Amino acid sequence: MQVLRLAGIALGFLTRLPVRLKRPPTEEEFGASVALFPLAGLLVGLVSAGAGLAGRYLVEPNWPAQNGTAAAAGAILYIVANSAITGGLHLDGLSDVADGLACKDPARALDVMKDSHTGVMGVVWLVSDVLARFAFAQALTAPAQVAWLVAAPVVGRAAMAIVISRYPYARGTGTGKVFAQNTRAMHSLVAALLALGACLYLGTTGVLAAASSVFIAGVWAGALARRLGGLTGDTYGSVNEVCELTFLFGALILR
Numbered sequence: 001m002q003v004l005r006l007a008g009i010a011l012g013f014l015t016r017l018p019v020r021l022k023r024p025p026t027e028e029e030f031g032a033s034v035a036l037f038p039l040a041g042l043l044v045g046l047v048s049a050g051a052g053l054a055g056r057y058l059v060e061p062n063w064p065a066q067n068g069t070a071a072a073a074g075a076i077l078y079i080v081a082n083s084a085i086t087g088g089l090h091l092d093g094l095s096d097v098a099d100g101l102a103c104k105d106p107a108r109a110l111d112v113m114k115d116s117h118t119g120v121m122g123v124v125w126l127v128s129d130v131l132a133r134f135a136f137a138q139a140l141t142a143p144a145q146v147a148w149l150v151a152a153p154v155v156g157r158a159a160m161a162i163v164i165s166r167y168p169y170a171r172g173t174g175t176g177k178v179f180a181q182n183t184r185a186m187h188s189l190v191a192a193l194l195a196l197g198a199c200l201y202l203g204t205t206g207v208l209a210a211a212s213s214v215f216i217a218g219v220w221a222g223a224l225a226r227r228l229g230g231l232t233g234d235t236y237g238s239v240n241e242v243c244e245l246t247f248l249f250g251a252l253i254l255r
Contacts, residue, residue: 007040009033014040014157016087031182034161035190041157042198045150047085052078052137053146075137078149079130090156093237094129095122097224100234106227110170113234129241136248148206148251151198152244155210158195159243160236162188162214163221170230180231209250217243 005021010033012019025033055077060070083091100113102121112119118126140148165188169180192214199206220242224235231239 003036005029006033007036010036010040011043014089015044015085017043017085027178027182030178031184032187034164034179034183035187036194037157037161038154038191038194038198041153041155041195042150044082044085044153048078048082048153049146049149051081052149071138072134075134078137079133082133082153090237090240091126091129093234094241095126096234097238098122098125101227109228110232113232129245132245133248136245136252139252140248145251147201148248151195151202151206151210152247153240154198155195155213155247156217156240156244158188158191158210159214159217159221160240161191163218163231163239164188164236166218167221167225168230170225170228170232170235174233176231176233176236205250205254209247209254212250213243213247216246 005025006029008019008021009025009029011017012021013033014037052074054074056070056074059073095118096113098121099115099119100109102119103109103112137149140146161183164176164179165183165185167180169177171177195210195214196207199210202209217239221231221235221239224238225231228235
């Protein structure tokens with residue numbers, strides 16, 4: 001039952017699903033729930049990829065015959081479903097980080113990231129992210145390749161778990177602080193193993209792509225931590241996006 005409760009906490013934080021708990025989570029439970037972030041990612045992947053498949057079949061019932069319109073429809077529904085179930089949480093973090101990095105004064109970067117207004121760089125990075133997802137979803141056409149779209153959010157949430165336990169929180173307050181203070185190395189290890197298990201279905205290429213994307217996301221997180229003096233909730237979201245996109249890029253290279 002405790003595992004189900006931790007999974008509910010993870011789902012409640014990472015998705016827009018209406019999760020009801022009998023009592024509010026403790027700080028320790030927030031930290032422990034990070035271990036199950038990949039399970040929330042699995043749900044996101046299943047819903048998103050499922051919507052993409054539905055879009056393809058609606059346009060072309062005989063799919064997987066090649067049809068550019070069907071591929072585009074599937075990619076669009078994949079993006080819409082992904083944004084709907086996550087509430088654009090990580091996209092928002094990515095755009096905030098872009099605005100913060102664009103600030104010439106590193107000391108003001110955190111304040112810029114906290115501003116609810118989106119700047120030019122935030123818009124550019126946001127649009128680039130969505131276009132990249134569209135291209136990847138459109139290119140992964142074979143039935144077996146759709147599994148990459150399911151696995152991507154799993155790997156992305158595992159990367160988040162790793163950096164949450166690895167770096168201090170950069171703000172005195174913030175949504176992600178309770179996770180940063182209570183996540184242990186064991187929690188991130190469990191998350192990594194869950195992601196590994198999900199990628200085994202993809203074979204050696206899937207495991208290689210996952211390891212490479214998590215490494216790249218870790219390098220990104222380290223660079224942010226050095227510039228900001230730690231990480232924030234926004235940077236966690238950007239880590240997820242970097243990891244997912246590099247994982248899907250690996251799918252195109254290694255398929």
